[in-house]
Amino acid sequence: MTLAGRFATPLVRALLIALFAFAIFGPLANLVLWAFAEKWYFPSKLPLEYGFTFWQRVFSPRGNALASLGTSVWIALLTVAVSLAVAIPAGYALARLKLRWRGLILLAFLLPQAVPNLPVYVNIAQVFYRIGLAGTITGVVLVHASHGLVLAVWIASAAFASIDDSLEEAARNMGASAWTCFRTVTLPLAAPGLMASAIFVFLESLDEFTGTYFVGVPDVMTLPLLMFNASMGGNYQIASITALLLLVPSIAFMLVVERFLKADVLAMVGR
Amino acid sequence: MxxxxxxxxxxxxxxxxxxxxxxxxxxxxxxxxxxxxxxxxxxxxxxxxxxxxxxxxxxxxxxxxxxxxxxxxxxxxxxxxxxxxxxxxxxxxxxxxxxxxxxxxxxxxxxxxxxxxxxxxxxxxxxxxxxxxxxxxxxxxxxxxxxxxxxxxxxxxxxxxxxxxxxxxxxxxxxxxxxxxxxxxxxxxxxxxxxxxxxxxxxxxxxxxxxxxxxxxFMGADNAVALMRDRDGTLRVTRGSGDGERLVAHFRSDTARVDASASQPANGELRLHGRVVQTLYVGQGWRYRVQSDDADVWAHAEQRIDEGASVAVIVPHDALLLFPRAATAG
Structure with missing residues (x-):
């Protein structure tokens, strides 16, 4: 390696890292600045005054933020419950039974992700309006679940597939009925994978905007909808603060997921 | 299935x-x-x-x-x-x-x-x-x-x-x-x-x-030799057919001994003449692969024999496991 090359390589690397960091943290920094900006107008590069006035407004009883945070979390929890209720039996069946259309079934759960969102949601909104689900928590949960199921089913099926058959056979052999075996051996062993899928579904639901907008508005107000309204109305501070609120569970859970999703489970995803 | x-x-x-x-x-x-x-x-x-x-x-x-x-x-x-x-x-x-x-x-x-x-x-x-x-x-x-x-x-x-x-x-x-x-x-x-x-x-x-x-x-008698048993009971090593009973003899390598000297055959024992083509040291002596026109067997010897040497493999009668041989079997 030439002398120039020896200096250039670390330099290039440092530049690339800096660029990468800027792409990730740049918008976030802007968000943080806006969250604490009292006054910030053109042509200033930085806010003119900092303070917590908008934080007070967001968390005041009239601010709606806490109420929509509550709604968001409640919807996310219900979505997790619905998704797991489907994903546990479906994932087990896909992992253990010799289903003929296994690949096709796995692919079917992917459809809601593959098709463009907007036309689907417009249709769903229309149908839900007719059957009285529009503007209800149930309606929003169903829309979120259709989205979350692909993650839940795929990860759950991988979690069950990574459990060695002989572990279940040993339990049956020791006198456990099929259900007891599932309850005492299969489920506890799949628990980390199922936990990871629950967290993904929870986060997906917490951030979901489009579906909620078409099905929930105006009766169901989630945090992303509040953020959207605020930024449309030019309230960048309110929008930034709600955005930061949404970041907290995402980051917290991402750290947890990493612990639950082991390599042996990941290796089975989509198999 | x-x-x-x-x-x-x-x-x-x-x-x-x-x-x-x-x-x-x-x-x-x-x-x-x-x-x-x-x-x-x-x-x-x-x-x-x-x-x-x-x-x-x-x-x-x-x-x-x-x-x-x-x-x-x-x-x-x-x-x-x-x-x-x-x-x-x-x-x-x-x-x-x-x-x-x-x-x-x-x-x-x-x-x-x-x-x-x-x-x-x-x-x-x-x-x-x-x-x-x-x-x-x-x-x-x-x-x-x-x-x-x-x-x-x-x-x-x-x-x-x-x-x-x-x-x-x-x-x-x-x-x-x-x-x-x-x-x-x-x-x-x-x-x-x-x-x-x-x-x-x-x-x-x-x-x-x-x-x-x-x-x-499967039980270790993995040497197989095609034989004919004549009417008088003598065993002949041959892959072909002829007058007599078609047999296949199985025996364990450690019951067969490699003899470099030309001693007189004892009654009922099987003798194979061939050439040493492979040698394995197995701790207690050597194991030799001996090939002839009609057989390819492994046998044991305590002494060292060079590859390529002409030897006789001797299997005592009671170590031979005899089974009938089908007409097409080699």
């Missing part, structure tokens, strides 16, 4: 039966059908006169030891061993007492609350044995329980198991592909080939009086 056909096997109480065969012969399938993980298309399986053919695995009262041990990684050693008793609703005290007893028997005192993931291979094997024994099963099923152990541990365990078997007399079916293991452990051996039991007899009979050329080959 048909894996087993026409299998009949009876196991007496207190007897240890080994299912011996190469991989894919159906021995594990047979064991799994006794345990209830595979349902036979026809026929029946009985334990103590009770037909268990259509019972689910949990109602069969058999205890299986898996090749992988199949210990539950989310439970402690005691949790694993006591699982079967918990399933049958035994009291906490009774379970704790039985677990302690088994831990002592397996020399695992103090391991009760350890997670099984922290144990060595030998320790896991002992936990698996304790788990299988915990419920005093009517029938113990073992699927190659020693294949994952070191050679030395395996030998020690073999002796230990044999002694235990003699003392306690558990009825057990033991799957193995290791003929030495089957010979030392079993009261009777069932040799399986392509889904059929080709011989079911005591270890001595299987070893000295194999029922077929396959069994002879």
């Amino acid at each position: 048909r894996v087993l056909s026409d299998v009949t096997l009876d196991v007496a109480r207190g007897e240890l039966v080994a299912l011996l065969g190469s991989s894919g012969c159906g021995k594990t399938t047979l064991l799994r059908s006794i345990a209830g993980f595979v349902t036979p298309r026809s026929g029946s399986i009985r334990v103590d006169g009770r037909d268990i053919t259509s019972l689910p695995p949990e109602k069969r009262g058999t205890a299986m030891m898996f090749q992988s041990y199949a210990l539950w990684p989310h439970m402690s050693v005691a949790g694993n061993i006591g699982y079967g008793m918990r399933m049958r609703g035994a009291s906490k005290n009774a379970i704790a007492r039985r677990v302690d007893e088994l831990l002592a028997l397996m020399q695992l005192q103090g391991f009760a609350s350890r997670p099984v993931t922290q144990l060595s291979g030998g320790q896991r094997q002992r936990v698996a044995r304790a788990r299988a024994r915990a419920g005093d099963p009517a029938l113990l099923l073992r699927d190659e329980p020693m294949s994952n152990l070191d050679y030395k541990v395996r030998i020690e365990l073999r002796h230990e198991l044999r002694a235990l078997q003699k003392r306690i007399g558990i009825t057990a079916v033991y799957v193995t592909h290791d003929r030495e293991e089957a010979l030392t452990l079993a009261d009777r051996i069932a040799v399986l080939d392509a889904g059929r039991v080709v011989q079911y007899a005591s270890p001595e009979d299987i070893f000295h009086r194999p029922a077929s050329a396959f069994v002879a080959g």
Whole structure:
């Protein structure tokens, strides 16, 4: 390696890292600045005054933020419950039974992700309006679940597939009925994978905007909808603060997921 | 897919039966059908006169030891061993007492609350044995329980198991592909080939009086020589046919001796003249591959012989296992 090359390589690397960091943290920094900006107008590069006035407004009883945070979390929890209720039996069946259309079934759960969102949601909104689900928590949960199921089913099926058959056979052999075996051996062993899928579904639901907008508005107000309204109305501070609120569970859970999703489970995803 | 056909096997109480065969012969399938993980298309399986053919695995009262041990990684050693008793609703005290007893028997005192993931291979094997024994099963099923152990541990365990078997007399079916293991452990051996039991007899009979050329080959008599037996009883090494009885002779390499000198043939012994083409040192002497126009065999000698030397392989008459030879067989 030439002398120039020896200096250039670390330099290039440092530049690339800096660029990468800027792409990730740049918008976030802007968000943080806006969250604490009292006054910030053109042509200033930085806010003119900092303070917590908008934080007070967001968390005041009239601010709606806490109420929509509550709604968001409640919807996310219900979505997790619905998704797991489907994903546990479906994932087990896909992992253990010799289903003929296994690949096709796995692919079917992917459809809601593959098709463009907007036309689907417009249709769903229309149908839900007719059957009285529009503007209800149930309606929003169903829309979120259709989205979350692909993650839940795929990860759950991988979690069950990574459990060695002989572990279940040993339990049956020791006198456990099929259900007891599932309850005492299969489920506890799949628990980390199922936990990871629950967290993904929870986060997906917490951030979901489009579906909620078409099905929930105006009766169901989630945090992303509040953020959207605020930024449309030019309230960048309110929008930034709600955005930061949404970041907290995402980051917290991402750290947890990493612990639950082991390599042996990941290796089975989509198999 | 048909894996087993026409299998009949009876196991007496207190007897240890080994299912011996190469991989894919159906021995594990047979064991799994006794345990209830595979349902036979026809026929029946009985334990103590009770037909268990259509019972689910949990109602069969058999205890299986898996090749992988199949210990539950989310439970402690005691949790694993006591699982079967918990399933049958035994009291906490009774379970704790039985677990302690088994831990002592397996020399695992103090391991009760350890997670099984922290144990060595030998320790896991002992936990698996304790788990299988915990419920005093009517029938113990073992699927190659020693294949994952070191050679030395395996030998020690073999002796230990044999002694235990003699003392306690558990009825057990033991799957193995290791003929030495089957010979030392079993009261009777069932040799399986392509889904059929080709011989079911005591270890001595299987070893000295194999029922077929396959069994002879599988039990270590893997030298095969095509012969003709003339009317006067002399054996001639030849692949061809002619006047007399067409036979194939099997013999063990260590019963055949390589003779470099041209001694006079004794009565009834088999003599093969050929050339040494390969030499293996086996610790107690050498093993030589000797080739001639009509045969290709391995034989033993204590002295060193050069490759390419012309020698005679001498097999005593009582070491020869003779089987009829089909017309097309070489």
